[in-house]
């Protein structure tokens with residue numbers, strides 16, 4: 001495998017080398033051609049110029065010689081004594097460049113000439129040659145320059161002197177000039193070529209590095225270290241293309257087969273190379289409690305547990321949680337571990353023990369009196385106490401140490417759940433720098449102003465930014481978080497890619513709508529029929545099966561809109577008295593955080609309003625509202641879902657809300673109507689529900705009436721569509737998308753590390 005990679009890399013380098021040579025040849029070839037052409041044209045031109053300049057010099061020289069000899073010639077002619085000229089001319093031609101002299105007198109007769117004067121050269125011919133632009137003559141001794149100059153006296157021109165001078169030195173000079181010119185042009189050409197190649201090489205390298213960095217996605221998740229201006233347009237194109245590819249990839253994922261435990265397992269094996277998965281949450285998935293002298297296992301009423309438990313069954317690994325059951329300590333081994341689910345042993349539950357003070361400060365205090373109301377718009381004041389904050393920090397640190405103890409490698413995948421552990425991602429990052437940390441915030445994230453109430457806002461944001469990926473249910477909560485970071489931290493935000501860079505670490509902030517496990521045939525085949533469920537539920541809660549039955553199933557929490565729901569029921573009975581005696585509303589409310597004052601007074605208030613409605617519309621044998629403030633196990637809740645005509649989910653604010661999805665999953669008879677608050681994250685997906693504003697009592701009462709009178713065909717149509725959505729967008733998709741993103745992130749980090757190793761090496 002490694003060898004293959006090295007060979008491929010070798011081939012890659014050879015390929016890049018070939019490309020560079022080819023590119024350089026494209027520069028060099030025209031350059032060489034231009035240089036050769038320049039030399040080809042310049043050399044004869046230089047020759048001609050040289051000859052012209054030399055010929056002018058020779059003419060001047062010949063004119064000087066003629067002047068110098070004029071007087072002696074005039075005297076010799078006057079005395080008619082040509083012999084006098086012989087020693088004079090002989091002396092003159094001793095000059096090595098002067099070849100011969102001839103004296104031409106009237107009538108073009110050559111009166112006297114030195115011995116070197118060619119016999120065949122007449123005065124007439126010499127004059128003709130001398131008049132040419134290049135007056136040269138080829139003799140046996142070589143090329144000579146011919147000049148005919150008048151011999152003048154005061155009386156005028158008395159004769160002409162034909163002067164023949166050696167041209168050989170000019171040719172030698174031309175040759176030298178030609179050589180120097182060629183050498184100069186060659187040196188210039190070589191210098192230009194060298195500079196061109198060097199610049200091209202450097203630009204090419206920079207360009208290739210830049211392009212590679214872009215392809216590695218560095219320009220996407222963080223800016224290129226040194227921006228290369230030439231790359232700017234290309235970078236934009238590449239980025240766009242990468243986005244398209246990523247989109248295509250995502251879409252193709254969506255089109256692929258349904259998400260199932262098998263698909264999640266195979267994703268873990270392939271994209272995360274089977275890395276260990278560790279989940280951290282406050283609430284444990286299985287609680288051991290003493291009951292009538294025996295130990296029983298309880299499943300908590302928790303959306304988090306509903307969603308994450310099937311994922312853990314599929315992925316195996318370790319779930320670290322607070323051991324809150326009174327029999328928990330009796331069921332763990334020496335390392336505080338127990339295999340769950342009971343009887344199946346798919347994964348390990350590692351329990352963490354908290355003192356009552358720690359639980360009070362961290363869970364009831366900071367998490368549920370501070371962060372919970374802070375993040376939910378339910379008009380309950382958050383309470384922040386210093387002692388709670390200290391407990392929160394201590395407990396987060398305790399869980400971080402537990403993650404370290406449970407990690408079997410340096411780079412496990414750690415899924416940190418919810419607002420109980422805002423500080424944990426950074427703590428884990430410090431202990432296990434190579435871990436992939438996926439934090440999921442199960443509740444809404446408020447706007448920056450609201451979050452500003454928290455005295456430890458910076459610490460919380462920094463803690464969360466220790467994650468590799470930080471997930472919320474909706475894009476709106478992601479946006480709120482990013483804006484909050486922008487307001488309170490000096491961080492760099494890339495809105496385009498939804499990443500935040502803080503202190504050189506990147507966090508991807510993404511929305512992953514959570515869901516439930518879609519029940520398989522094995523499970524549904526064991527369910528009693530809807531009629532049977534109705535009979536049993538009515539028996540258990542004292543209802544008449546002929547009634548129209550609406551239900552609500554929640555934790556007994558002020559964010560769930562239970563009060564508003566009761567107001568809607570009351571208004572329905574006011575507006576439509578025909579329902580009195582024919583309609584019942586069953587509220588199952590699992591006790592939750594009951595030691596908190598806010599919860600106690602809320603629960604009291606609900607009991608009070610229930611009594612009021614029952615007092616107004618009830619009869620000795622009829623109660624319109626049935627409030628069951630008890631924990632119900634999964635089967636009992638499922639029975640209620642299948643028994644109901646209408647399910648009311650009227651949260652005042654909710655990250656997602658899984659009750660509505662469980663109701664839909666329970667209705668394989670495609671009957672029943674869902675009334676859903678527009679303030680629950682689920683309203684984005686479940687659009688076929690009757691969507692209401694729970695604060696608007698009139699609207700909710702009307703929706704209730706519409707639901708109770710909805711024809712079976714419309715119910716079927718709406719429910720079939722809702723069921724398709726929930727089946728497809730199940731919890732395996734939620735986990736799968738997060739883990740796939742983590743896988744891609746890990747791959748990117750590996751590539752970046754490898755590239756950095758190469759560039760250092």
Ligand code: F6P
Nearest residue numbers: 283302303304305418442443592
């Ligand atoms: O809704 C937020 C949340 O933390 C859920 O994730 C969980 O289902 C629920 O609250 C349970 O609360 P608690 O653990 O306090 O009972």
